[in-house]
Amino acid sequence: MRGGSDVTPDDFAALLVDVKERILAARTRAVLAVNAELVRLYWEVGRIIHERQRAEGWGAAVIPRLSSALKNELPEVKGFSERNIKRMLAFFREYPEMGAGGIVPPPVAQMTGRSSAPEAAAHVPREVFWAVPWAHHIILIEKVKHLPTRFWYMEQTLAHGWSRNVLAVQIETEAHARQGKAITNFSALLPSPQSDLAQQALKDPYIFDFLTLDEPFHERELETSLVRHLEKFLLELGQGFAFVGRQYRLDVGGEDFYIDLLFYHLRLRAFIVIDLKRGRFRPEYAGKLNFYCNVVNDLLRHPDDQPTIGLILCQSKDNLLAEYSISGIDKPIGISTYELTRALPTHLKSALPTVEEIERELAEVQHREEEGE
Secondary structure (H helix, E strand, C coil), X not given: CCCHHHCCHHHHHHHHHXXXXXXXXXXXXXXXXXXXXXXXXXXXXHHHHHHHHHHHCCCCCHHXXXXXXXXXXXXXXXXXXXXXXXXXXXXXXXXXXXXXXXECCCHXXXXXXXXXXXCCCCCCCHHHHHHCCHHHHHHHHHHCCCXXXXXXXXXXXXXXXXCHHHHHHHHHCCHHHHECCCEECHXXXXXXXXXXXXXXXXXXXXXXXXXXXXXXXXXXXXXXXHHHCXXXXXXXXXXXXXXXXXXXXXXXXXXXXXXXXXXXXXXXXXXXXXXXXXXXXXXXXXXXXXXXXXXXXXXXXXXXXXXXXXXXXXXXXXXXXXXXXXXXXCCCEEEEEEECCCCCCHHHHHXXXXXXXXXXXXXXXXXXXXXXX
C-alpha cells in the first residue's frame, strides 16, 4: 500500500492542475447558470408587462408604480428600478419569440441594417443568448441595431470572456467589420479547419488608438510603445495570443537576426511572427517574413505545433500588390494595416470646423473684446 510520501512532485503538480481546472470550470458553470436564470427572469418580467399593456390597456405609468411596490414588498431584492424595468420591457420586445434552434428576431428587424460580421447569422443558439450577462445585453441593444451583428457580438463575448467595457470598445471600433479581413495565403497553405481559424484570428485594420505617437515615428518607437501597452495590444490582437518576446534573436549561419514581435497562439497552437512596418506595404517584406517563419519552424517549433504564421503590419497597402506578393510564398503569411487613431465618420467630419475656421472665429472674438475695452 502506497503512502502519501510516495507521491512525487510531478504527480502532485498534475493532480493540482487537474483539480484546479475542475474547480474553475465548475465555478464558471455556476456563474453562467445564475446569470442565465437572471436574464430569463428579466425577459419574463418584460413579457408579462408587455402582454398586460396590450391586453388591458395599461400605460407606461405602471412601471414606476411596480418598481416602488417591489421595493416595499421585497426590499432585499435589487435590480428592479424603474429604469431597469423599462429595459426589461425593451428586452422582451427585442426578442419576443423563442425558436427551438435559437432566437428568431421579428422579420422587419432582420432586414434592417447591413453587416460584414464574419459569422453574422439571423439567430443565435439559446444557450448563448441566455448566458450573455444582462449588462452586456443592454449595451448590445443600445449600440448595435443590426440583429445578425448583435448576435455575432454575443457569441464573441462568451468565446473571449469580454467584460462590459471591452465589449463597448469592440463595438466602438467595429470589430465585426475587421475580423478575418487580412490578406492571407492561408487557404492555399494550411489545412482546414486550421486555415479558417487562422484567418479569423487576424484583423484588418488593427486599431492602436491607445498609443501616442507623432508623425514621423520610427518602427522601433512603435514596437516599444506596443510592448509598453502590452495588455491593450493583446486585447486588440484578440484571444489566444501569448507574448513570447520583442526583438527576438535568431542565430542563423553565425549571423544575428531579430524578430520585431514573437507570439504563440494558444488556440492555433502555432508561433506568430509579427513584422512591424511604417508606411506602405512593399513586396520585399513578404520574403523577409518568409525567412523568419522558416527559422522559427526549424529552431523553435515543437513537433506538435502547427506551422508558424507570419503577419506584416503596415500603415497602408494595395490589396492587389499584397496578394501577388504572398501568392508564391511557401509559408502562411497575412498582411494587415494598423491605425493609430480611428477615422471619424464622414458625416461627423464634415460637421467639424476646420483649423482656419477656428482661427478666424478666435480672431473675431479677440477683436470684439478689444473693441469692448
